[in-house]
Amino acid sequence: MSDLASKASALLAMHDDLVVLPTAWDAWSARTLVDAGFGALTIGSHPLADSLGHADGEAMTPDQAFEGIARVVASVDVPVSADLESGYGLAPEELVERLLAAGAVGLNVEDTVHSESRMREPQEHADYVAGLRAAADAAGVDVVINARTDAWARPELHGADATEQAVLRMQLAEQAGARALYPVKPPSPEALRAVLDAVSLPVNVTAHPVQGSVVGGLEEIRAFGARRVSYGPLLQAALTERIQEVVRDWR
Structure with missing residues (x-):
């Protein structure tokens, strides 16, 4: 576990x-990104599922997800974090055990339980995060838990004010032992600011590698105060467009 602990x-x-x-x-995209100079990676559940011919939203089995994660981790020598959706129905202890067995040292966990078409209640999700924290601590690895909320993305699943829910859920996740927070799809810079002002942990924003984020490009994100950027499925989508452009004249 010492190598995992140092990577975490x-x-x-x-x-x-x-x-x-x-x-x-996959291994190709991971090696390409490391060769481009990045010192750590995340694995997106959506692009991983796409690469296996599955839909996003826990259509992969846990075995398929962790096999894909292990292939990526084995292809590079940098810390890797993996998107585990809402946990694939696994208990926190098993989820952390399988994450570490695959060689990853960070994880995303969201509050939308796709298999049940519902959103965890705020404290319910915080309790799941707390279980992950306890399992990681017991393993001796400070797993970087990036707690995600879909409060803005799926307001129909909670029926409350979306920004109030995003703030509450991120505050509870911080208290539960997350190391970063991921309120996806903020509708405006002002909405994202409400979360940033309410928490002290690093906040993750999703960015398109060409078009930027809700607050702009890299320097605008830095100035705004967010401290973590990932691409979600948007890098894969951008490459899809580029591949279609490259081969267009060969049809």
Whole structure:
């Protein structure tokens, strides 16, 4: 576990400043991103599922997800964080055990439980995060838990004010032992600001590698105060457009 512990500590230390964790989905994309100069990666559940012929939203089995994660981790020598959706129905202890067995040292966990078409209640999700924290601590690895809320993305699942829910859920996740926070799809810079002002942990924003984020490009994100950037499925989508452009004249 010593190598995993050192990688987890290195990944966490990167959050002291703004860290960009580009999103990979297979060995090729991971090696390409590391060769481009990135010192850590995240694996997106959406692009990983796409690469296996599955839909996003926990359509992969846990075995398929962790096999894909292990292939990416084995292809590079940098810290890797993996998007585990809402946990694939696994208990926190098993989820952390399988994450570490695959060699990853960070994880995303969201509050939308796709298999049940519902959103965890705020404290319910915080309790799941707390279980992950306890399991990681017991393993001796400071797993970088990036707690995600879909409060803005799926307001129909909670029926309350979306920004109030985003703030509440992120505050509870911080108290539960997350190391970073991920309120996805903020509708405006002002909405994102409400979360940033309410928490002290690094906040993750999703960016398109060409078009930027809700607050702009890299320097605008830095100035705004977010400290973590990932691409979600947007790098894979941008490459899809580029591939279609490259081969267009060969049809």
